[in-house]
């Protein structure tokens with residue numbers, strides 16, 4: 521018979537569910553910059569700061585946003601295991617969040633649907649179909665982020681956004697160091713991230729479309745003119761996740777909010793992808809915040825709609841890699 525202390529401790533089968541949910545979270549260049557450590561009924565989310573993208577993400581901001589996405593998946597899975605979650609955020613160190621997962625919770629239908637969406641969610645770097653997203657779905661997707669220090673806003677002034685994205689696209693296309701790094705993280709036929717790899721972005725997931733569908737700009741990515749890019753943005757649904765400042769807690773919250781939104785969209789039969797690449801150009805976020813009258817600093821741009829064709833899956837590390845000895 522299990523004692524009450526054993527009954528609250530996470531069982532190996534529960535840990536496997538949590539690890540799988542975490543591993544499927546989106547991450548910058550599919551770097552999966554996280555590990556987990558289980559202590560009784562607590563799960564520490566640990567940042568793998570050794571994963572570096574000096575050209576795309578010199579400050580490690582996207583790495584922390586990615587950890588936030590993993591946190592949202594972890595919390596969702598814990599609640600579906602009928603555990604109430606409270607999360608604490610150490611101010612510094614490798615442990616970026618600890619989820620206390622105590623038995624005694626009944627997940628609602630929406631939570632279950634988001635959990636089931638974890639395995640289906642993929643980055644959809646393609647055009648969306650012309651089928652409109654219903655008002656009900658738009659409201660639910662916008663509301664799903666629900667993080668105290670994050671605002672998810674539908675951007676206005678899309679002409680300004682189009683012009684700025686066009687500018688960023690041209691800058692990234694012409695940056696050899698950036699392009700070298702992106703190639704190293706694109707699974708093709710060479711390098712340590714070649715096909716069969718456990719991380720990186722598969723060639724098939726990138727496609728050959730232009731912005732905004734092409735999430736990552738490569739040398740050969742077509743650049744539409746600003747007017748056409750603006751027209752394409754107007755045909756999509758966009759949410760910009762903003763925070764007041766740039767603290768680690770805010771980056772985590774932006775990632776968690778975006779991941780929950782993405783799961784809600786997936787649960788409703790929609791597809792989505794995120795853009796952060798342009799936000800890494802020096803001074804870009806501040807100018808964008810001003811021109812789009814955003815309520816804070818943009819951390820992630822999320823686009824969603826009905827898909828025309830399913831997006832290919834991306835690889836993941838073995839679950840054993842998630843759990844340090």
Ligand SMILES: Cc1cc2nc3c(=O)[nH]c(=O)nc-3n(C[C@H](O)[C@H](O)[C@H](O)COP(=O)(O)O)c2cc1C
Pocket residue numbers: 544545546547548549550551582583585586589641642643644645720721734735736793794795796797798832833834
């Ligand atoms: C913080 C963050 C930044 C990202 N930035 C971009 C981006 O700028 N462009 C893009 O196409 N995808 C971006 N992605 C999506 C990742 O490349 C994607 O999640 C990863 O390759 C795993 O693929 P999946 O989402 O299909 O599981 C980003 C994801 C995260 C979490």
